[in-house]
Amino acid sequence: MKKNPDSSFRFLYGIILVLITVNCSDNPILSNQKISSIPRGDIFDRPGRDLPEGIPESENWQYPYPNIISREFIPSDISFANTKCLAWRITWPEYENTADVDKIPTVFGINGALSSFDYLNSVHPGNTLNKVFSLHYDTKIKIAVMLWAELEHTDILLMDVPQVVMSDQPLENIIYWVTERPSLFKIHWPAGADDEVDYSEGDIIQFYLSDADLYGGIRIVSMTPRIIEVYLAVPNL
Numbered sequence: 001m002k003k004n005p006d007s008s009f010r011f012l013y014g015i016i017l018v019l020i021t022v023n024c025s026d027n028p029i030l031s032n033q034k035i036s037s038i039p040r041g042d043i044f045d046r047p048g049r050d051l052p053e054g055i056p057e058s059e060n061w062q063y064p065y066p067n068i069i070s071r072e073f074i075p076s077d078i079s080f081a082n083t084k085c086l087a088w089r090i091t092w093p094e095y096e097n098t099a100d101v102d103k104i105p106t107v108f109g110i111n112g113a114l115s116s117f118d119y120l121n122s123v124h125p126g127n128t129l130n131k132v133f134s135l136h137y138d139t140k141i142k143i144a145v146m147l148w149a150e151l152e153h154t155d156i157l158l159m160d161v162p163q164v165v166m167s168d169q170p171l172e173n174i175i176y177w178v179t180e181r182p183s184l185f186k187i188h189w190p191a192g193a194d195d196e197v198d199y200s201e202g203d204i205i206q207f208y209l210s211d212a213d214l215y216g217g218i219r220i221v222s223m224t225p226r227i228i229e230v231y232l233a234v235p236n237l
Contacts, residue, residue, distance in 0.1 A: 044071060066114060086234060103118045107120060120153070160209050161210055163193035164196065165207075177231075
């Protein structure tokens, strides 16, 4: 009997669809990802000089590395241009609930490097000593030196001991501080401070790095997908 080419094609096409469906639904690391965009008028929609693209500290990340946009904002008014603001917008992939949290990049350093617990525990201790706080893990901003249960190389004598506090500033103020008056992060430091802060979408946290004597802020842009921005006011040398 002569075979019908159309029926053979439909049979093979059906097998391919089944294989694709099985492969996409059985991923223990990532769930369906959402594409995020930057709204008009937001901080990263404004003019700023791109910083050099960050490179993951290891080429063998077991989980997909977050997307990081890095910018430098220098006040347009030269009267305030002695201080500039470094800013990072971090967008994590949507990991499955079964993903190993030790392998998700979360610990931030003031050089913009983001590392997982698993990575920091497997390399030279100096990598941990340069970290300042965790961003993704446990939906908290928690200073790195207090992550002694998760990190093997914390040392309170050798690490910066930041202070973090929930901010009562509106987003419009933070956008102005980042883009035009970074020194206001110090001038408007709120009362009280802690070593960790629970957060939800829309929260803004201010921080102070005591050893470096630098001030900045953290904005929880979105929880799903997780998008967090970090701002650091530094001298414009």
